[in-house]
Amino acid sequence: MSLRTRRSLRPAGFDELGLRRAIADRILPFLVAAMAFLAALAVAGWVGAAALAQHWQQGAGSALTVQVPKPREPAAQGGGIRLDRVLAALPATPGVASARSLSDEELGELLRPWLGSGAERLAIPLPAVIAVRLNDSTVETERLALRLNEIAPGTLVESHGVWIRRLTVLARSLQACAGLALLLVAAVAAAVIAVATRSGLSARREAIEIVHGLGATDSYIAARFAGRATLMAATGGTVGAALALPVLIGLANLAAPFTGTAAQESPSPIALVAALPPALWLTLAGLPSATAAIGFLTAQATVRRWLRRLP
Numbered sequence: 001m002s003l004r005t006r007r008s009l010r011p012a013g014f015d016e017l018g019l020r021r022a023i024a025d026r027i028l029p030f031l032v033a034a035m036a037f038l039a040a041l042a043v044a045g046w047v048g049a050a051a052l053a054q055h056w057q058q059g060a061g062s063a064l065t066v067q068v069p070k071p072r073e074p075a076a077q078g079g080g081i082r083l084d085r086v087l088a089a090l091p092a093t094p095g096v097a098s099a100r101s102l103s104d105e106e107l108g109e110l111l112r113p114w115l116g117s118g119a120e121r122l123a124i125p126l127p128a129v130i131a132v133r134l135n136d137s138t139v140e141t142e143r144l145a146l147r148l149n150e151i152a153p154g155t156l157v158e159s160h161g162v163w164i165r166r167l168t169v170l171a172r173s174l175q176a177c178a179g180l181a182l183l184l185v186a187a188v189a190a191a192v193i194a195v196a197t198r199s200g201l202s203a204r205r206e207a208i209e210i211v212h213g214l215g216a217t218d219s220y221i222a223a224r225f226a227g228r229a230t231l232m233a234a235t236g237g238t239v240g241a242a243l244a245l246p247v248l249i250g251l252a253n254l255a256a257p258f259t260g261t262a263a264q265e266s267p268s269p270i271a272l273v274a275a276l277p278p279a280l281w282l283t284l285a286g287l288p289s290a291t292a293a294i295g296f297l298t299a300q301a302t303v304r305r306w307l308r309r310l311p
Contacts, residue, residue: 029232029235035185042181045177045178047277052171067156068086068127069152069154096139099131101131194301201306225302231292232295237287245284248280248284
């Protein structure tokens, strides 16, 4: 009787290799679910670092700070006081969207962390600070500084480019750590599945040798083990994604002020769900498929390697 005939005569769900006893259906899904949960957190770290870097570049990268010492004294050119002349020259500069002089109260708020609550009452003459917004990141700050210095000598133009570069490097480092963590989690998940598969092979060695001797091919036996491992890995991935969802929603809501998203004091459930970036939704949806693929490939490779060592 051929193997194909024996397959057609066996009852539905017949487990000739005893895989239900060989590969436990509780421990493996639990471990894969834990790995999937950690993978979701790693991807969240990657997406969060990318969002922060983009927000920093769009925010601080499009701003300049201009300091005008002795703002109430006469300007060197064109008459008028120094502060007014600088404020008039900035909007006329290509690439400058707006320029606004900070009030005394705003300056006091900026100085309070260093000088305390009495910063406004200091007798030290403070320069006027102008917040400049750019609509073109290619503005030549050195040329702008020279022009403003001619109008009001001593005027300083501070670009945030150095800090932006440092923060971008920090964000890229966080992304690299998240990517490394993701690879490590995937490797651990594959190792767990491989150990469980080898344990099942050892437990059912006699049954496998009998079936193999009756004509079952390596592909058939590997497919049976891979199917079992794929099912349990997909189950673990689904559970891990479900457990990670509320955690990711909470983290997205906490990170909203840092990414430029307005955070509500009492957000509704719909607002919490909407706070999750699309990339994380795709990650959660793809976790079961990813864990299933790891389970299938790992089980296939493990079983085929084990079968090649049979006498």
